[in-house]
Amino acid sequence: MDAWAIEIVILLNVAMAGVDAGVLRHIRRNRSAASWWKAGMGGAGGSLALVVLFGMAPTLLSGRSGVHLNSFFVVQLVSWVLFVHAPVCLLTAAFLLRKNTRKTAALSALGAIGLLGVAVDAFLIEPTWLEVTHIEIASDKIDRPFRVVVVADLQTDRAGRYERRVFETLRDQEADLILFAGDYIQTSCERALPTARAMNQLMKQVGVQAPEGVFAIQGNVDLWRPWLEVFRGLDVSPLQSTQSFDVGPLRLTCLSVADSFRPRLVVERIDPDRFHLVLGHGPNYAMGRIDADLLLAGHTHGGQVQLPLVGPLTTGCAVPPAWAAGMTELPDGGKLYVSRGVGMERGNAPRIRFLCRPELVVIDLVPQ
Template identity: 30%
Template sequence: MPDHSALFRAAAGAAGAAALGLGYATLIERNAFALREVTMPVLDPGASTLRVLHLSDLHMMPNQRLKQNWLRELDRLEPDLVVNTGDNLSHPKAVPAVVQAMGGLLARPGLFVFGSNDYFAPVLKNPLRYFDRDHERVYGAPLPWGDLRAAFSERGWHDMTHVRREFEVAGVRIAAAGVDDPHLERDRYDTIAGQPNPLADLKLGLTHSPEPRVLDRFADDGYDLVLAGHTHGGQLCLPFVGALVTNCRIDRSRVKGPSRWGAHMRLHVSAGVGTSPFAPARFCCRPEATLLTLVPAPRNEALAAADRAAESAISPR
């Protein structure tokens, strides 16, 4: 005869553990904001060190005071450059909250591209759909992305959506380019295609979703580093396993942090600061911003990059 009391205790224990895990994920970890610090050797030899603050996926709601206060404190890091890779909004009235949370960071040099949740509000979804990379997209109500773009631009940040720019920050010459959100299939890489200025100390690409088709184009054109977000680092991860999904076509090993893309380009994917209001939980994946310290690449890598640039310049496209 089965021991029904033992089965009941086991079921109750499992339910209790699940409830504790859910409580931790929704009440504690999703508000346990972390600053990651990463050093990446991507600059040309002889260039000065460059400190870049990478922000992504704020998914801001007007009443999220804890998140806003934490973001406001990041200005004390005194980064040379701020890069925002999109999904700032989760509510039609969140633009003032985002701008106020950015605080002094908006007075520093900055670049941005937008993601799907700058254009459209999040909607309730079946979480199992994330395991199907080809699931049908469902869009919410339009969000005031134009107001956010104006607020960022008025304070001096550059919108990199299908734009190439060259500028200097902290003595480092930067050639940057960006695309609109590949997750919404709004990317038009042909508008920025071509080799960046080989005299730049840093060739920098921006995209919200790190889709391989876009990363391949940046790599082929000779970019040193691409910054992206979108994945939330997997958001709900398992110990010793990591992310279960990426919500795009990159593999799970690249779901957050630095990695190589191809032989020479580096990629950094931010795990993001927020979550959708319909999935307000994180597990084994704290919300984060990243302070990237960019340093000169080893000389052999720099020489290989110069050779590739020369070949690209003389080869027919």
């Protein structure tokens, strides 16, 4: 996190300690189910007020260099309240109420255990619980089996064991064609170049290659970072502009980052008898007039946090939330697949995934 963000997080936790003390003092004095509910509601209100106050702090401090309002930072603050302070209060309340009202104490303990369970999954398990998603698409435009592997949103701030495992898993898929969908490095300006070079060395060590080629497009977080260094000296074609290629049995169109976010983009089909695949970083372009059999995108991370019956809380794009992860049958007959990505939002965001595992996408195109 940025230095200013760390300062605000510390201040929030100090203020929240005061809220915690007030809640527990009230419960200790009264030791009843009613006091538990009353203190809980008061604590929730106080927590919300503090999150709003400290969430606005970047705007109030906007005159300071590098300080800006970021919704991901608000999620960081909420995470501290929800997964640190709430469990502490609930467990302590359960202890205080264990003799006076066992049902309320049990409910309080279960609430704490539930929140801690979510925290363990979201912070420690899912972020590196890589899934390999297999999709098979049959088409009369394909004359032989052809495997495409999509790697979206590596979006890392270090080249570590997880990144090595991702590249080793990628290599083991024996792809005919590998497509990198943008967003490779997300770290400070000082660390961006060393991190990009470390990723480059890691890819060379693992051996990332494919017989029909490896193509890498630019993502929005790459606009201010040396992303080309990630692929320097590798048998990879990095692209910053919209270009098309004949690759094996298909026609591949790779979009610039700007084009991928244009909801009225027009992409024509050159050869009606050739399978047309379009790769963009953002999925907005799928809302345009895209004459293609398969559209691919990343950027959304699948929302990174999904809730049952709700879906992704945020997607960072213009497409409907239902389009933000997985396969979507488009009205014009084409298919859109949006990858949940490999990495996570970095910077001042919490390193979190919930009900939204990272993924490599393996697409087997087969003759119909």
